[in-house]
Amino acid sequence: MFSRRDFITQGLLPVFAGSAVPAVFANGVAAAAADSPNATPSDRVLVLVQLAGGNDGLNTLIPFQDGAYHDARPTLRQDQGVLALNSQLGLHPNLKGLKARWDAGQLAIVQGVGYPNPNLSHFASMSVWETASVRGGIGDGWLGRYLNYLDRVGESPNHALEGVSAGSLVPPELRSRTPVTALQSLRTFRLQPVNEHGTQVDVENPLMKFYGAFKAAGPAPFGALLDTTLQEALQASHALQATDATYAAKGTYPSNSPIASSLKLVAETIVSGLGVRVAHVTLGGFDNHAREKPVHDKLLLDLDQALAAFMQDLEGHGLADKVLVMTWSEFGRRVKENGSAGTDHGTAAPMFLLGAPIKGGLYGQQPSLNDLDNGNLKFSTDFRSVYASVLQGYLNAPASDLLGGSFETLPLLKA
Amino acid sequence: MDDAASTTSPATTRPIWKRPVSRRSVLVTGAAGATATALAVLWKGDALSQILDHVRDLTHGYQGALGSERVRVAHLLRRAGFGATPGELDRYLAMGTAGATQALLDYRQTSNAQLEGALPAVDPNAGRGAATVGAIQGWWLQRMVQTARPLEEKMTLFWHGLLTSGLDKAGPAQMFVQNQLFRKIAMGNLDDLLKAVSKDPAMMIYLDTETNRKGKPNENYARELMELFTTGIGHYSEDDVRESARAFTGWTLQGAQQRRLTTDSVFVPRLHDDGPKTFMGKTGTFMGDDIVEMLVPLRATAERLSTRLFSFFAYPNPEPEVVHHLADTFQKNRYDIGAVVREIFAMDAFYSEKAYRALVKSPAELVAQTLKATGADANGYLAAAAAMAPMGQVLFYPPNVAGWPAGTSWINSSTLLTRINLVNGATQRMRAALPANSLDKLMSTLVDANLSPSTRDGLQAYAAAHAGDQAGLLFMVLATPEFQLN
Numbered sequence: 001m002f003s004r005r006d007f008i009t010q011g012l013l014p015v016f017a018g019s020a021v022p023a024v025f026a027n028g029v030a031a032a033a034a035d036s037p038n039a040t041p042s043d044r045v046l047v048l049v050q051l052a053g054g055n056d057g058l059n060t061l062i063p064f065q066d067g068a069y070h071d072a073r074p075t076l077r078q079d080q081g082v083l084a085l086n087s088q089l090g091l092h093p094n095l096k097g098l099k100a101r102w103d104a105g106q107l108a109i110v111q112g113v114g115y116p117n118p119n120l121s122h123f124a125s126m127s128v129w130e131t132a133s134v135r136g137g138i139g140d141g142w143l144g145r146y147l148n149y150l151d152r153v154g155e156s157p158n159h160a161l162e163g164v165s166a167g168s169l170v171p172p173e174l175r176s177r178t179p180v181t182a183l184q185s186l187r188t189f190r191l192q193p194v195n196e197h198g199t200q201v202d203v204e205n206p207l208m209k210f211y212g213a214f215k216a217a218g219p220a221p222f223g224a225l226l227d228t229t230l231q232e233a234l235q236a237s238h239a240l241q242a243t244d245a246t247y248a249a250k251g252t253y254p255s256n257s258p259i260a261s262s263l264k265l266v267a268e269t270i271v272s273g274l275g276v277r278v279a280h281v282t283l284g285g286f287d288n289h290a291r292e293k294p295v296h297d298k299l300l301l302d303l304d305q306a307l308a309a310f311m312q313d314l315e316g317h318g319l320a321d322k323v324l325v326m327t328w329s330e331f332g333r334r335v336k337e338n339g340s341a342g343t344d345h346g347t348a349a350p351m352f353l354l355g356a357p358i359k360g361g362l363y364g365q366q367p368s369l370n371d372l373d374n375g376n377l378k379f380s381t382d383f384r385s386v387y388a389s390v391l392q393g394y395l396n397a398p399a400s401d402l403l404g405g406s407f408e409t410l411p412l413l414k415a
Numbered sequence: 416m417d418d419a420a421s422t423t424s425p426a427t428t429r430p431i432w433k434r435p436v437s438r439r440s441v442l443v444t445g446a447a448g449a450t451a452t453a454l455a456v457l458w459k460g461d462a463l464s465q466i467l468d469h470v471r472d473l474t475h476g477y478q479g480a481l482g483s484e485r486v487r488v489a490h491l492l493r494r495a496g497f498g499a500t501p502g503e504l505d506r507y508l509a510m511g512t513a514g515a516t517q518a519l520l521d522y523r524q525t526s527n528a529q530l531e532g533a534l535p536a537v538d539p540n541a542g543r544g545a546a547t548v549g550a551i552q553g554w555w556l557q558r559m560v561q562t563a564r565p566l567e568e569k570m571t572l573f574w575h576g577l578l579t580s581g582l583d584k585a586g587p588a589q590m591f592v593q594n595q596l597f598r599k600i601a602m603g604n605l606d607d608l609l610k611a612v613s614k615d616p617a618m619m620i621y622l623d624t625e626t627n628r629k630g631k632p633n634e635n636y637a638r639e640l641m642e643l644f645t646t647g648i649g650h651y652s653e654d655d656v657r658e659s660a661r662a663f664t665g666w667t668l669q670g671a672q673q674r675r676l677t678t679d680s681v682f683v684p685r686l687h688d689d690g691p692k693t694f695m696g697k698t699g700t701f702m703g704d705d706i707v708e709m710l711v712p713l714r715a716t717a718e719r720l721s722t723r724l725f726s727f728f729a730y731p732n733p734e735p736e737v738v739h740h741l742a743d744t745f746q747k748n749r750y751d752i753g754a755v756v757r758e759i760f761a762m763d764a765f766y767s768e769k770a771y772r773a774l775v776k777s778p779a780e781l782v783a784q785t786l787k788a789t790g791a792d793a794n795g796y797l798a799a800a801a802a803m804a805p806m807g808q809v810l811f812y813p814p815n816v817a818g819w820p821a822g823t824s825w826i827n828s829s830t831l832l833t834r835i836n837l838v839n840g841a842t843q844r845m846r847a848a849l850p851a852n853s854l855d856k857l858m859s860t861l862v863d864a865n866l867s868p869s870t871r872d873g874l875q876a877y878a879a880a881h882a883g884d885q886a887g888l889l890f891m892v893l894a895t896p897e898f899q900l901n
Contacts, residue, residue: 052815053815120638120653120656121638121642121648122815122816122817123642123817124648160828168804168805168806168807168827168829168830169807169814169820169824169827170824170827179828180827181827181828181829182827182828182829182830183828183829184805184829184833188805188829188832188833188836189828189829189832190832191832191835191836192836192839192840194839194843194884194886194887194890195843196881196884196887197884201881201884201887203839203890203891203894206873206876206877206891207835207894209869209870209872209873210867210869210870210873210894210895210896211896212869213867213868213869213870214867214869214870214896214897216867217866217867217868217869217870218772218867218896218897218900219477219771219772219773219900221823222772222775222823222826222896222899222900223896225823225826226826226831226896226899227896229826229827229828229831230828230831230832230896232828233828233829233831233832236828237828237832284814284815285583287635289622289623289626289633289634289635290623290625290626290633291626338631338632338633338634339626339627339628339630339631339632339633340623340626340627340628340631340633341626342623342626342633344633344634344635345634345638374653
């Protein structure tokens with residue numbers, strides 16, 4: 001029996017010339033949706049939303065009754081329109097869509113998430129979260145390890161769309177020996193033919209010969225990388241082109257919003273039944289050392305509207321109970337605002353988990369604003385506990401193996 | 416016409432050129448005192464061949480590829496510049512490897528008048544919109560393609576990727592000024608460069624120095640100066656970040672709402688915190704320049720810059736001995752950047768099999784080399800610069816303060832399709848006429864005539880089946896996996 005990697009390494013990967021969805025993609029979510037009302041773990045999709053640059057957690061989940069918050073944030077505090085969740089805490093005024101999900105019991109917020117000896121470097125801390133190791137480094141990403149696990153136990157869908165990233169880069173969370181697909185738009189995700197004096201000449205077959213034998217001739221590791229990447233890209237391209245005609249969004253995605261475009265692209269791959277297991281989107285711009293308020297307000301508005309459209313789209317297609325969205329950021333911001341009406345790098349911040357499979361509510365403990373470490377919040381929940389809860393409870397995967405240690409799980413999911 | 420080598424350090428009295436295979440001269444000029452042992456490990460014959468054996472474990476298929484002078488010069492032009500047209504390759508080849516290297520390094524002796532005359536007039540102050548941004552991107556791309564000083568543009572790109580600023584915060588006029596700063600000091604002294612960058616308007620906006628005030632310090636620039644620009648993480652404390660942020664107070668931009676347009680920075684004494692600061696164990700009423708002067712001499716800075724430069728020009732993850740040798744070169748030459756670059760091009764390692772095709776072409780390199788092959792008009796440069804975004808590199812707009820990750824991360828399913836499609840579009844719009852039956856010449860200029868049997872057979876079959884379609888044939892050569900590498 002061949003695994004996908006055998007196909008790749010032995011050059012056996014089939015090339016699809018026709019427009020039909022290849023059979024290898026047919027075991028995806030849409031097929032499962034038609035057959036059974038209850039998603040099995042292998043049908044479930046995890047969507048990560050990275051808030052890059054360090055999201056200001058205190059101005060996202062706001063302790064609006066705490067005098068220390070108002071003292072620390074003379075210009076940045078939100079004192080109008082906070083969307084109260086209880087008598088102490090509320091959401092930023094622009095998170096109206098998330099508040100509606102909270103009211104529907106579909107939003108879990110884990111408070112004070114961080115890790116011991118926090119690193120205040122963007123890149124070092126991102127690496128900690130991406131590898132789920134406090135040492136960071138350039139090893140496999142924690143979701144890359146999950147994809148490897150699926151392959152090991154024979155549950156991999158064996159195609160390049162099992163991991164999808166919206167954008168031009170594959171994020172380190174998905175890094176592993178399992179190839180995944182970076183996707184910017186369906187329109188461009190294809191190989192253009194050559195125009196020879198007005199006649200379209202298809203170049204796929206000759207290029208597949210170049211990129212089928214370079215592994216043996218070219219330098220490691222690029223030979224194998226180039227061969228595999230083009231083969232996987234063409235395979236995914238054919239599948240996507242075949243389904244592009246049939247997808248119609250059932251949510252209202254805002255225009256001129258990159259995060260909305262990214263989530264729409266992810267929705268299309270999910271709705272089209274291409275067998276996506278994990279997806280990643282990024283919203284950048286949170287590193288607001290100066291003049292934070294207008295920028296942060298706009299970022300949260302874009303995030304909220306994009307997530308609202310995404311959830312609506314999935315519901316319209318009957319797939320809401322098969323998708324879980326989780327946000328993360330490399331750190332929060334300093335409690336006290338700086339002299340530039342901004343905030344410097346901080347530590348603990350809330351994580352949001354959204355979707356029909358979620359048991360809504362607050363989890364963990366809100367960090368004290370009066371018991372700080374060098375001006376920074378002390379974390380109360382290790383981020384790996386959240387990862388473990390999702391891996392174990394939602395993806396039915398062995399969390400302690402994949403995370404390299406045992407972490408307490410939180411009851412974030414509906415029974 | 417040229418401002419000569421006025422910014423290079425006076426310490427370049429030793430021979431400026433050594434042949435590529437020059438273990439002896441490296442030992443003579445580089446080994447002194449405690450460093451001799453470490454150098455000997457690398458440079459003495461037996462040990463060197465051990466390293467090259469190790470290299471052969473990592474790569475394969477290219478034994479002897481750099482034995483031909485033509486391939487060595489083509490390799491040099493890909494690394495020190497943006498590849499070559501057939502005419503450029505012939506011209507540099509006539510100088511020999513040594514002469515070509517010297518000409519590339521001593522670029523201030525080469526007139527760039529032809530390029531300057533060909534460039535379109537650019538008004539970076541024409542507003543902050545897409546038209547202005549596109550104009551400066553096309554301008555820079557045209558420089559990369561047409562410059563008579565390839566290394567000058569390559570080093571400018573190097574600094575843009577290391578001392579990052581971007582259009583997400585700074586305005587196009589400021590990025591344009593910063594680009595000229597990099598071009599001016601690209602091969603000069605790191606101390607001069609970092610002091611100038613600390614006061615550069617684009618940098619001051621990108622890393623918030625412009626709002627860093629007495630009593631209200633902003634740590635952003637101070638942290639990245641150490642983490643990314645000099646020592647790297649692990650060589651400073653959080654207290655060093657806080658204290659040095661205070662030292663950088665006082666420099667600001669004037670013009671309130673116009674601050675994204677201003678291209679002048681100014682020191683305002685009342686905004687400067689002139690109290691004592693304790694930085695890396697020393698206490699004094701430090702200013703920003705004092706912090707730079709304490710960071711530049713540190714061994715960690717020398718090793719980090721050496722690693723970055725060698726990885727940019729030769730191959731990633733250099734051996735500790737290579738880093739050690741280059742860091743020594745940097746420190747002995749009073750922090751002269753050009754001395755390190757010169758040394759890299761003189762090292763055996765640069766022409767080792769490990770270095771051959773050991774880098775993935777960045778989108779800038781891929782696009783510039785493609786346009787050298789196809790030719791382009793003014794609109795062609797604008798279009799090609801704009802088309803770089805889906806390949807993962809937008810000039811003047813690095814993804815974050817760490818710059819572009821490079822290497823294997825340039826290649827994924829989306830970027831690879833985009834790279835091939837871009838080359839397709841460029842050859843369709845081709846202006847330069849190609850002679851018939853030009854496959855051998857194309858393979859020789861663009862991919863060293865060094866192709867896998869499968870690629871070579873495929874190209875010959877395509878040429879036979881599509882006789883007369885020279886644009887299609889050029890596309891096929893540029894779409895080979897070999898051309899994706901540098």
